Amino acid sequence: MIKALRGMKDIIDDKFLKIFDTTREVAQNYGFSYIETPILEETRLFKRSVGESSDIVNKEMYEFIDKGGNEVCLRPEGTAGVVRSYIEHKFDRLETPKRFWYFGPMFRYERPQKGRFREFHQFGVESFKEPSVWEDINIIAMAADIFDKLGIKYTLKINSLGCSECMPKYKEKLVEFLQKHKDSLCEDCQRRIKQNPIRTLDCKLNSCQAILKEAPKITDHLCKTCQEDFEKLQKGLDNLEIKYEIDKNLVRGLDYYTKTTFEFISNEIGAQSAIAGGGRYDKLVESLGGKPTPAVGFAIGIERIMDLIKEEDKREGIYIGAMIEEAIPFIQKEAKKLRKDQKVYVEVKPKSLKAHLKAADKGKFKKALIVGEDELKKGEFFEKEL
RNA sequence: GUGGGCGUAGCUCAGUUGGUUAGAGCACCAGGUUGUGGCCCUGGGGGUCGCCGGUUCAAGUCCGGUCGUCCACCCCA
Numbered sequence: 001m002i003k004a005l006r007g008m009k010d011i012i013d014d015k016f017l018k019i020f021d022t023t024r025e026v027a028q029n030y031g032f033s034y035i036e037t038p039i040l041e042e043t044r045l046f047k048r049s050v051g052e053s054s055d056i057v058n059k060e061m062y063e064f065i066d067k068g069g070n071e072v073c074l075r076p077e078g079t080a081g082v083v084r085s086y087i088e089h090k091f092d093r094l095e096t097p098k099r100f101w102y103f104g105p106m107f108r109y110e111r112p113q114k115g116r117f118r119e120f121h122q123f124g125v126e127s128f129k130e131p132s133v134w135e136d137i138n139i140i141a142m143a144a145d146i147f148d149k150l151g152i153k154y155t156l157k158i159n160s161l162g163c164s165e166c167m168p169k170y171k172e173k174l175v176e177f178l179q180k181h182k183d184s185l186c187e188d189c190q191r192r193i194k195q196n197p198i199r200t201l202d203c204k205l206n207s208c209q210a211i212l213k214e215a216p217k218i219t220d221h222l223c224k225t226c227q228e229d230f231e232k233l234q235k236g237l238d239n240l241e242i243k244y245e246i247d248k249n250l251v252r253g254l255d256y257y258t259k260t261t262f263e264f265i266s267n268e269i270g271a272q273s274a275i276a277g278g279g280r281y282d283k284l285v286e287s288l289g290g291k292p293t294p295a296v297g298f299a300i301g302i303e304r305i306m307d308l309i310k311e312e313d314k315r316e317g318i319y320i321g322a323m324i325e326e327a328i329p330f331i332q333k334e335a336k337k338l339r340k341d342q343k344v345y346v347e348v349k350p351k352s353l354k355a356h357l358k359a360a361d362k363g364k365f366k367k368a369l370i371v372g373e374d375e376l377k378k379g380e381f382f383e384k385e386l
Numbered sequence: 387g388u389g390g391g392c393g394u395a396g397c398u399c400a401g402u403u404g405g406u407u408a409g410a411g412c413a414c415c416a417g418g419u420u421g422u423g424g425c426c427c428u429g430g431g432g433g434u435c436g437c438c439g440g441u442u443c444a445a446g447u448c449c450g451g452u453c454g455u456c457c458a459c460c461c462c463a
Contacts, residue, residue: 001436006454055461059387077463106463111387113457122463188460263463274463301463323421355416357423372421384422 007110007118015306016121019150020103023123023300026146027101030138032125035100037081039107043071049080049284051255053195060108074107078124078299079256079281080288086128087290097129103302115272115304124278124299128285131294133229136260136280137236143264143276143298144242152308154275155265156243159219159250160230161198163258164283166223171197173216181211201249217248226259233260256281260296269307276300315386317343319360323372325350330379331371353382361386 004010024034043063050057062074075081082100091098103123110116125142127135140156147154162170178185178193178200185193189200189208201212222230237244250261261279269275278298285293318338320331328348335346347359353370360368369381 003454060461108462110461111459112455113459116462120463124463271458272462277463299463304463353421354423359423361423368423370421374421382421386423 005118007112007116009117009119009303013306015309015311016302018309019123019302019305022149023101023103023146026142026149027123027125030099030125030142032099032101032127035082035085035102036104037075037078037085037102039075039105040072041075041081041084043073045080045084045288046073046076048288049083049256050077054255056108060110062107062109076108077106078102078104078122079126079284079297082124082126082297083284083288083290083295086126086293087285087288091128092285092290092293095129097127099125099127101125113272114270115301115307117303121302122299123302124297126295126297128293128295130296131282133232133260134236136233136296137240139278139296139298140237140262141240141242143278143300144240146300147264147275147305150305150309152275152305153266153268155245155267156237156262157247157250157265158233158237158244158260158262159247160222160226160233160259161251161257161261161279162218162222162226166221166226167218167258170216170218170221173221174198174200177215184211196255198251202251212249219246219248229259256284256287258282262298264300266304266308269304272304274301275304275308315364315366317345317365317367319345319347319356319363319365319368320381321347321356321359321368321370322350323353323356323370324376327371327373327376330376331369334369334381357384357386360384 027034043061046057046061052058056076061076064072066072082102086092086098086100101124104121105119106122107119109118112118123146125139127139140158144154144156161167175193175197178189178197182190182193184207185200186203186208189203192200192203198218200208201215203209203212219230234244234246244262247263250263257279259280259282262277263274264276265273266275267273276298278296280294280296282292282294285291285295320335320338322328322331328350331346335344338344345363345365347356351359353372356370357368366386368384368386370384371381375382
């Protein structure tokens with residue numbers, strides 16, 4: 001038997017559509033426009049944006065050479081492609097902000113486990129050309145709206161990584177601290193000192209965390225602007241009555257983030273607790289060859305929130321069946337009329353009244369319309385509410 | 387990439403120290419005086435025991451490998 005590839009799933013679940021509809025509705029209500037970018041992109045797009053030091057680029061991409069000799073890969077995340085498109089269409093030369101939402105599959109060659117697949121779906125938004133922290137609040141509010149609409153409980157964590165002014169200075173101090181305690185840190189963290197020192201902050205090992213407690217915090221080293229913006233962020237969320245926690249160790253795995261970062265966490269889905277993540281990336285457009293353009297965005301992991309949506313089983317639609325084959329044309333014609341404004345299922349296999357009612361019940365229909373010999377003569381239905 | 391658990395019917399799982407035609411519950415189909423579902427009763431269909439190899443008179447059961455799956459590490463949505 002041929003099976004789907006490891007870590008890839010067929011989606012046979014109406015919840016997926018429900019999430020799609022909800023995210024689309026909310027994004028459109030926020031004034032964002034739809035964008036769909038290619039699933040296949042040049043590999044260097046992700047190397048330059050996500051960052052070569054990240055695990056995603058390092059070891060999780062589906063890379064190959066196509067027949068034209070191009071180094072390509074299946075997209076491991078959504079932001080890079082949208083940014084590429086933004087620049088390619090010269091939107092970076094406009095003064096007006098552009099806001100996009102997308103929904104589609106992403107690919108990462110990882111070892112599958114709960115809430116982690118090799119093909120998974122993300123809904124995401126990207127807002128370009130708006131430097132204000134109030135925009136950060138807008139999009140956090142959008143994510144919160146989506147979760148509220150879907151009835152998903154979450155914890156929001158926020159942090160600020162600082163800008164190109166304060167971040168490098170902080171990094172120096174942190175590296176200095178880490179070098180001092182190098183011998184007590186785990187192997188991974190020792191490696192991180194050179195590669196990506198910020199990542200040591202969210203090391204899961206208790207031994208490292210004990211040392212890192214004393215480490216300098218980014219939030220204590222923000223420049224004046226970043227500090228003010230971080231305070232505005234908190235006030236803005238308070239104003240919208242969105243609860244949050246400040247997590248000074250919240251570091252995101254993609255290299256392009258600056259200033260505001262945030263994550264939505266759920267404790268009901270195992271170790272993969274992040275259901276959405278995002279933040280500001282003011283330098284990314286420029287580093288991919290566009291004009292300097294501030295931007296902020298986030299993405300939601302669809303498979304992860306599918307588990308969190310409770311299924312309501314309500315009856316809906318009409319079941320139509322015939323007890324004799326001669327009645328099939330009649331029910332098909334009637335179904336055509338009824339379907340104009342409601343869900344109508346036609347059973348084309350003739351069977352007993354009892355069997356039809358049973359099937360209609362199992363199918364969670366609200367009403368059953370059955371036609372037998374008598375009904376066909378009169379041109380009417382045997383009707384039953386379920 | 388590392389570690390651990392698990393692969394028997396569509397689903398959840400039994401299967402005793404290796405021993406005849408491999409079981410249960412749920413689901414499915416058909417009946418229960420020919421046209422009233424959910425409950426109940428009866429009957430029925432359905433499994434190359436993940437795959438390959440080995441040990442043995444004999445393997446679902448033991449051994450090795452492989453693939454898959456789940457959980458965790460790692461990483462992230």
